[in-house]
Every structure is written in C-alpha cells, then in structure tokens.
Amino acid sequence: MSLLERLKAAARDDWTGYVDHAFVRGLGDGTLPASAFRQYLVQDYLFLIQFARAHALAAGKARTLADMRAAKEGLAAIVDVEMQLHLRLCERWGLTAAEVEATPEHAATVAYTRWVLDIGMSGDLLDLQVALTPCTLGYAEIGRRLAPEGAGALDAAHPYREWIGEYAGEAFQSVAAGAHAWLDDLDRRYGSPARFPELVAIFAKAARLEAGFWQMGLDAA
C-alpha cells in the first residue's frame, strides 16, 4: 500500500470529513450558495500565497537536487497554474486581484497555512510533504469524484463547472500523480514504522484544517 493509502486508512474519519464535507457536496450538485463560494474563493487565493511559501520551504529542506526539482514542480503548479485559474474565477465572480489581496486572512486560513509552515520549519521534508498531501491529493480525489466522466462531461450551466474542471482536469491530476509518487519515494528514504504514528497525526490534522476551511466558506452563506 502507498503511504497515502495507509494514512487515509489510519485517519479515515478525518479524511471523510474533509473530502465528503457538505461544501464539497454542494459544489458537486451546484446547490452551494454563491456567498459561500465567494468567501471560499477569496480566502483560497490568500491560502495559495502561503502554500506557495510552504512549497518553497520544501525546496529549502531538500537535500538532493531531485527533491529540490520535485518541490519546484509543486511551487510552479501553484504560482503558474492554480493561481491563474483563481484570478479568472475571481474575475467571473466580480473580484479583482487587488481586492482579493487586500482582504484580511480569515482565522481558518491563518490556522491552516501557518501550521503547515511550522511543520515544515520544525520537521523534515517527509513531515512537510505529509502536511501538504491532503491539499494536493485531496483536491485531486474531489475533482475525480465530482467529474467522474471528465471535466468535459459537466453540464455547461453548472455554476461550479470551471472549479471542478480545474481539479478534475489533466494538468492538476498530473501534478497530483507526481506528488503521490514523490511522497512514496520520500517515505522509502525517510519513513519508518516508528515515524508512522507521527505522520498520521500530521495528516489527520491537515485533513481537519481542510474541513475547517470548507466550513469557513459555509459559515459565510
């Protein structure tokens, strides 16, 4: 079993509470209130700025050039791809980049991002990648679940079609597959049975903070 599969099995309730959150179901069936999505979208942009820093920290934690390249791929995926999508989405929802960047971070955004950065500061590359895993691999799982027949098969009138399409699409799925393989590679080199419970605790906490992030959106509805 891959490390991800073992972590998911060991933290099943926290994982389910994240990937099957009411916000996600509302995104899928289009019933999510626009006010909840807008709140999420603004905070997610601020979230991604901090997550880009966490990927940059991973490059600094790398002890091999191959690990540094893998961290750089993660950073590029956020800065060059995901944030561009967010700006397009924000525009469609009537928000400019300047407006979004001037918005204060919500407590849920601070809690999640600064905790990940702290795990990265105090731990090694494996700790940090485990803290980042629910982000990338959770959204990839959600994307596949919400668009099982591919992004192109979604109803053109679906209000969250563009968002779902981004995470179900080839580009994000391929970034996620790379992150999955890298996680297993790090586990082979740095993991051990003695470390596993600590990794489960990091993974479970990240999943709970992801659920808290969805909830922050719903609470604004």
Ligand SMILES: Cc1ncc(CO)c(N)n1
């Ligand atoms: C909160 C959150 N988690 C994960 C992702 C996927 O990168 C995202 N954009 N936002």
